[in-house]
Amino acid sequence: MSTCASTTPYNSYIAPEDRSDSNAERIELGAQRTDKNLHRRMGVKPGGPLPDGAYLRTTVVGFKVVKSSPDGVSTWLLSRVAQKAGEIEKEEISYTGTLVASRWEAGDWKLSTKSVLAARQVPEGQRAPKGGDKAFNAAGWAAIRQAS
Known part of the structure; x- marks a missing residue:
């Protein structure tokens, strides 16, 4: 290296x-x-x-812990992606899921490919359910609400 x-x-x-x-x-x-x-x-x-007025904003709106232990955690993150191609263009909204896994090492959390691969072996919860907060919560996901 x-x-x-x-x-x-x-x-x-x-x-x-x-x-x-x-x-x-x-x-x-x-x-x-x-x-x-x-x-x-x-x-x-x-x-x-x-272009003027163009943007791409990604906001984490929910999460689900896949597995946790004192030395590691893996979590699905659900993000809302807002994109606008210019001032007069229509905003487009989509959602994406990202699996993040880290482990406690030498006094700090470190991202780990090995931990992500292990978390991918857990089949349930890989997609956030549709149908509103009730289905979302029943499936073990936690919503992250913005302060008003």
Whole structure:
């Protein structure tokens, strides 16, 4: 491993066995692809400025603990994604689920690929149910409400 990967802020969140130049590069390339796709969806050239009034906002609106122990936790996060391609464009809303897993290591929580893979073995709860708060709560999900 080069000193570049070991000194990046990204690595302060990652379990030691997941730290490598190739993983850091994969994350960086993925972020660049996401940025290019966002620009294309908004009708502008990648790398250029977004249209006036354009935005993409992701807000975690709920979670479900898959598994927890004193040294690890895995959780599904449900996020609301609001996207608008410009001032006069209509806002589009979608939802996405993300599995996050971390473990307690050397006095701090670290994201871990091994923990995510283990959490994926738990089949139930991988999608938030539709049908409002009653179904959401009955399925073990907890809503995160914004303060009014």
